[in-house]
Amino acid sequence: MLTLYHAPHSRSTSILVLIEEMGIAEHIDVIEVTVARQDGSGRADPRNPHPEGKVPYLTDGADHLRERGAIITYLTDRFPETGMGRPEGDPQRGAFLSWLFYYQGVMEPVLVLNWAKLDHAAVRTTFRDLETVVDRLADALDGRPYLLGDRYSAVDLLLSSPFQWLPDAAPKQPAVADWIRRCADRPAMQVVAERESAGLTV
Missing domain, CATH: 3.40.30.10 (Glutaredoxin)
Structure with missing residues (x-):
């Protein structure tokens, strides 16, 4: 088990x-x-x-x-x-995995460093900055409710999760803010x- x-x-x-x-x-x-x-x-x-x-x-x-x-x-x-998820053979498998790795390798480090008020050129060039992360989310959500399209998936759950903990840090861009609310309103x-x-x- x-x-x-x-x-x-x-x-x-x-x-x-x-x-x-x-x-x-x-x-x-x-x-x-x-x-x-x-x-x-x-x-x-x-x-x-x-x-x-x-x-x-x-x-x-x-x-x-x-x-x-x-x-x-x-x-x-x-x-x-x-x-x-998106199993092997699904046309969105690559996008699904990319978002999961993006969260672990880029988004969470940027959020933690921003929260800790730590800034350095090496950090920005390696991980990007918070504005770039928010822009990436906004681009992906342009004209669709979820990161992979019309269907909510585990990538939405993971990438919206920090803003459930820190709502005051949630981005104000309308597409991103609406997505965060949709994810927060899920019955689960x-x-x-x-x-x-x-x-x-x-």
């Missing part, structure tokens, strides 16, 4: 939303663990097999996965009938938010 190691109100919450969207909760055992938090609270949990004590972490027998992009790819490939997002507020995992 698949096992997800999760800490409430963390990056792994987006994987719970994905599981809810896909309707695959019966296939995944969710184990709640503690993690070290930015404010100094919390600690690494010895029950968590992640080598750095972070979440999310997914195990499937002897196979272990870390990083949300990898976990999203694994789950959407494992359960292609849910429609949240509401269900998981209510569960976590009530102290429930599943």
